[in-house]
Amino acid sequence: MRKIVALILALTMVAGMSMMVHAEPAQDATVLKMAISNADTYLMNTFAEKLEAATNGAYTVEMIDMSSLNGSADALAMCKNGTIDFYFNSAAQTPADFPASDVVQIPFFIGSPEKVEAVEWGLYEAGLYEEYDEDIVPLIFAATDAQLLSFANKKVETIDDFKGLKMRAASGITVDMLKAFGSEVVTMGFGEVYESLRQGIIDGVQTSPVMMAPNSMYEVLKYTMDYPVFYGSLILVMNLDRFESLDEEMQEAFRTACAEQEAEVMANVQANFEKNVATLIEGGDELYVPGDELVDAMKAFTPDLIQIYINNVKAAGIDGEAIIEKVQEIIAE
Numbered sequence: 001m002r003k004i005v006a007l008i009l010a011l012t013m014v015a016g017m018s019m020m021v022h023a024e025p026a027q028d029a030t031v032l033k034m035a036i037s038n039a040d041t042y043l044m045n046t047f048a049e050k051l052e053a054a055t056n057g058a059y060t061v062e063m064i065d066m067s068s069l070n071g072s073a074d075a076l077a078m079c080k081n082g083t084i085d086f087y088f089n090s091a092a093q094t095p096a097d098f099p100a101s102d103v104v105q106i107p108f109f110i111g112s113p114e115k116v117e118a119v120e121w122g123l124y125e126a127g128l129y130e131e132y133d134e135d136i137v138p139l140i141f142a143a144t145d146a147q148l149l150s151f152a153n154k155k156v157e158t159i160d161d162f163k164g165l166k167m168r169a170a171s172g173i174t175v176d177m178l179k180a181f182g183s184e185v186v187t188m189g190f191g192e193v194y195e196s197l198r199q200g201i202i203d204g205v206q207t208s209p210v211m212m213a214p215n216s217m218y219e220v221l222k223y224t225m226d227y228p229v230f231y232g233s234l235i236l237v238m239n240l241d242r243f244e245s246l247d248e249e250m251q252e253a254f255r256t257a258c259a260e261q262e263a264e265v266m267a268n269v270q271a272n273f274e275k276n277v278a279t280l281i282e283g284g285d286e287l288y289v290p291g292d293e294l295v296d297a298m299k300a301f302t303p304d305l306i307q308i309y310i311n312n313v314k315a316a317g318i319d320g321e322a323i324i325e326k327v328q329e330i331i332a333e
Contacts, residue, residue, distance in 0.1 A: 029060040032051075081135075092105065120141035121141055123326055141233065149224070151204035151221065168206070177229070183205045209327075236258060
């Protein structure tokens with residue numbers, strides 16, 4: 001049903017949708033459409049040039065704000081049914097479509113953007129990312145910026161300091177983590193967070209400086225723990241039929257352009273993260289490194305959180321144990 005709705009939406013909207021074109025397409029180039037959020041265009045604004053160069057001008061890309069496509073879920077459905085050629089987003093924006101990808105969000109498990117990139121490609125190549133078996137093919141796996149823990153009034157320095165804190169968290173596994181720490185988890189939209197912190201309705205958040213700084217959260221947060229809880233997953237996928245319609249040489253050209261863009265995405269994510277961290281510090285937020293005792297205490301809960309992940313994906317018919325085993329193998333390498 002979602003595919004049918006997406007197709008109807010596409011037929012009525014594609015002609016009038018807002019195109020975010022960053023370069024004139026090469027003459028006679030086939031123009032492919034990419035759904036992307038406005039906030040992420042800085043990560044992909046050189047992709048058209050890279051694709052043109054790799055394909056000798058045969059293909060280029062136009063970026064389309066996915067809000068004009070009725071949001072992430074419908075934009076992804078359009079990519080799956082071939083109305084849109086590419087889809088770029090965080091996998092967490094449509095978790096039902098990418099349940100296995102939650103593995104990168106297990107707190108304190110994978111540990112770095114480079115490992116996230118290696119883990120995702122390793123899982124895909126091992127055939128353990130079954131969510132990519134039909135309709136779409138992944139061409140970029142990259143890590144999001146680090147998710148951190150921030151507090152309004154209390155500098156958390158021991159695991160006991162979490163007890164009784166009212167914390168807002170964004171992901172299911174992080175909710176389980178904070179509950180295990182002894183915190184009370186409060187769910188709310190991000191738009192409610194600033195005022196809730198100001199009024200003392202919540203005591204802290206799990207989020208990213210990239211979200212905090214533009215929303216002036218440094219006005220209501222005093223302490224941010226400089227230790228990543230996890231890095232999320234950024235993906236570029238392409239309609240599988242469209243990709244398989246290319247000959248082998250052209251497929252390789254697409255992969256070459258995407259590999260170059262993947263490295264640029266990783267670098268741009270980190271640069272943007274550092275810029276926003278600087279804004280938080282300038283605004284008065286104290287960025288502090290937790291002691292080894294607190295780090296070890298937080299990591300002690302990771303095995304239980306891994307089991308929660310395994311149980312969650314089992315409900316979707318996914319072999320979580322095989323995924324975890326492969327992740328551990330990749331990390332060890």
